[in-house]
Amino acid sequence: MNVSGWILALGQTALLILLAPLLSGWIKWVKCKFQNRRGPIPWQPYRDLAKLFRKEVVVAQQASPLFRATPYLVFSVTVLASSIVPAFAVGLPTAVIADVIVMVGFFALARFFLCLAGMDLGTAFGGMGASREVTISSLTEPAMLLAIFTLAMTFTSTNLDAMVLYTLTQPFQIYPSFIFAGMSLLLVGVAECGRIPIDNPATHLELTMIHEAMILEYSGRHLALLEWASMLKMLIFGVLICNLFLPWGTALHLEPTAIAIGLLTLGIKLMGLGFVLAASESVLAKMRLFRTPELLSLAFIIALLGMLGHVILEVH
Amino acid sequence: MNFTVLTMAEQIILTLAALMLFTSFLLLAQTRLLTLIHIFALQGALLFATTLVIAFTYGRHHLLISAALTLGLKVFFIPIQLQKLVTRLDIKREVEVVGNPSLIMFGAAALVLFSYYAVLPIRELSMLATRNTIAVSLAIVLLGMLLIISRRKAVVQVVGFMCMENGLMFAAVAATQGMPMVVEMGVALDVLVAAILFGIFFFQIRTEFGTLDVDKLNLLKEVD
């Protein structure tokens, strides 16, 4: 049994969990700078979470046990998903628990319960959020899978570890299909994490919200767990996109210096990605719900183009 | 043969090919006229870049002239003229699409697959590493035609026509490293003349019908 590997894997998971609020805070901060506002400090989300954990929990009288179990379930599934992502090093023992398709399944499981929790109380908001969430996710999943499929055609693997390792160990190449898969995954990630232009995490306007509508009835530590899980999900998507397309810097061997470099580059990559996201959120407006299928079918078409590009241009 | 044995230049050409195909899809997806013209200019720029790369890597210096022509005509002159036209005629509004946009996109993807299938026998003839771009250029030509069929506004149809021409040029440049100079000059001249003719026609159509919707041309038929 590879003890140091397991310790590192646990450490990586803990690190991702702890870093997740910072990424959201960073995006919010950069966004405020773009919009000429002062904005909260980047570590504000930690304070928010701490406040929520301290507050009392209000549960509706009509709630079923499912309502109270959901935050824990969503959080733990997301944590498990974070443990299989190669963040700063490849070769961690947790990476073989599941491949990228299983990870998509994890997010789907979390979403399934979140939607059920939204419908549990029988309020209009919960049902509305759940209905919209499943609609959007049913459009994102094919695009995401096709993008993954395109990558897997080159990598001949769906294990995230093996995918990252492939790019790191092979000589440098420009793969046209990767450009498309990357664009598609970015769009999908934006939709999955409920960011502009699909959903607006900052709004509490009834007609536009999706994710917030489902968790409207939650409070206290339940809400904190759900918020944290959604921040973690965004971080996972960020790490995934960074490391699949720009894996350089990730530690190949589990040595202190390599890991330090891996951590540093990961931080830089994530900051860059957050910057891009904040910029795009500043210039884009949220889409009407029934315009989102156009964007998501564009994501699908891009992924499809990537796949066709691979078949036409990269296979001889 | 594996992708890894290609040189950097060839990789770049393939990437540019993929991007050109992507711009064709963007043209199909775009619903705003001005953006459409900008994307068309982008496609021209990509074609220019491809020509440049090939001219330098394979030492085909006559391609430089062709590149310059592409830059001048397709990146600047025609888009700027079209843009002026659009502003002058005050038709900045959204383009009407015939049929379901998503279905058109999927049809376009199927066209790409079809062109791949269609050029499979031709591919065997060429020994160049970039011969796979023939499929892409055929796809760009077909997508240009699809653009013409699926839109109502005459301006878009001009863009579609130019897009087809881009596809042909791309095939000539990328797959066979350029045609004889005379042909290229002729093609460039053709495009220019076509653009000017189209411009004149727009004004005529508009003064006659008060719109640029080509479906209105149905009124010209003699038999009712």
Added chain:
Amino acid sequence: MYLQLAHFGVLLALLAAAVSLPIRSISAGARMAFTLLGLSGLVTAVSGCMGMLTGCSLNLILPIGLPWLNSHQHLDPLAGFFLIIVGGVTAIVSLFGPSYIIGSVSDSAAARTLAFFTGLFVAGMYLVILAADAFSFMVAWELMSVASYFLVAHEHHKKENVAAAFIYLLMAQAGGLFILLGYGVLAGFGTGFTFADMQAATLPEHWQHIAFALAFIGFGMKAGIVPLHVWLPQAHPVAPSHISALMSGVMLKVAVYGFIRFCYGLLGTFYWQWGVIILLVGCASALLGILYALMQQDLKRLLAYSSVENIGIIYMGLGLSVLFASNGNPVLAALGLVAALYHCVNHALFKSLLFLGAGALINQSGQHDLNRMGGLMRLMPITAICFLVGCISISALPPFNGFVSEWLTFQTALQGTVLDSGVTKSIIAVAAASLALTGALAAACFVKVFGIAFLGQARHQDTLQAHEVSFGMRASQILLASGCLLLGIFPSAAINSMQTIPTDLLGIGLSQVEAGGWLWLTPISARASSYGAPLVLFGISIAWAGAYLLLHPRRRKTPVRYSPRWDCGFGSLSTRNQYTATSFSQPIRRIFRPVWPIDERIDPPTPAAEGGRYSVHVGDWAWEKLYLPLGRMVQRSAKMVTKIQGGNIRTYLAYSFFTLIIMLWIVI
């Protein structure tokens, strides 16, 4: 030996049919019949298990049947596998049956016929799987079809039941005819009607295509692929729930068995065109099945459409398998086959579970319509939890079983890169994407089902009367739910024991399944992909426990406060504020608009209904574009034929006269 055991199971099922007839008391009759049926299921499942695990093929010639063709019987791994499905599900459903019949059937005669035909139906399914010649196969097949017709027509005083049963019978007979012709083609080129003879037959290529097409249509009609699926949503809602469970969970699999036997066992050669056709039809079935399921309000009709979806997924696996086999990749063909088979057993488990749950719901609330249910989780907690397990499994979510088989199908599809043709590669990729779409839509569909039926507030008075069902009904659901969990958590063990099937049919097994240890399922190689299902469950539990323990000390400081729901400050919420099944699926209805024929109506406000009325009816294109025109055409041609039927006796004599002359001319 095991084959005899299986025959003993058949006898028990027949005995169950026989004893039910003379017993007048409903409860005693039902108990007796279902006990015997359950025993037969157990016995058959055990024999099937042995047949699959030992991996050898047993043959037997029974001294019954036609004088020149005694009934050939066999038990090989494939048959054993399907016997496990049929027997296992029958055994569990037998727990559910008695209380259901006692609770919902009041007429002794009806109860007796129900039990009688159930026994015959199950025996028919066993015999189809055991048959080793075309004659026994067809006899058993018809026994299965006709017995299930009587089960569908059970409540024959209702008009729509009779209509549904008639459609079912019609399509079953048409399908049977195609299968018969398929066997006919094989037998025509072979030396006889036994499977061994047919296997030895050498067919010219175009006859192979014809035989394949006949079998594809014939078995597809029973399995319910699009557009041959229309009997499913008609027949399932009207059949008693445990029968729907058997028909949807098991009988469809028997059709899949027939198809696999025909393609892999009897034809034995593969063409890539077949693979593409199976794959594309599978895709279409999966997508359209789930899209139609999403729009249904009737719970059992929804489940029926979802069966179409799952059959589609099974066919996708088979299509991939045939594609790889035709391309000369037997290992990948084996993988596709195993994925399809694994989905067969999974679907049998969770679809039976869901149908039983639906039966319990309908039994208790008296409602078929989702829009009249709600809040049942509090009243029926055990049923709710089992139903939730079924919903998670069918939505292909880890760590339950539905996920494993879809994951395997994805992994098979991902190996499409080894194919030579770029076009098939692209088709496979798009098929995989449509499988993802199917999975996501299935999740949407079952969020809707569970959320509307079990969560929220009661939408109708009757549902408030519901309470937890009897022990037998609960036990059967719990057994099925734990089956879903077990097959989800220990897939590598299950798949390892299924190795014998591809070894028997394709000559090669999956050597890599447990390459990385029993914890990990590695279908191709440890590098390509791995799924450690036990670790996933373990990881989730650890994370859950961690979060819970960390937060638990806070519970004393900040206790949970119960309060009314948030009503936006407008005052009390009524049950009509909730989303309904119709409104839940509205965004999807709008996005995929052309998929359904939708009759949407908004009536202006009237004094009776302030604010107007909104109604939406979702039809089925297959009916409107295929079957109704077909029916009209048949009617038109029938009308033309009536012109010949003048009624005049001299005309008839003239017909005979001319026929005689023509005959004579031909003969001479």
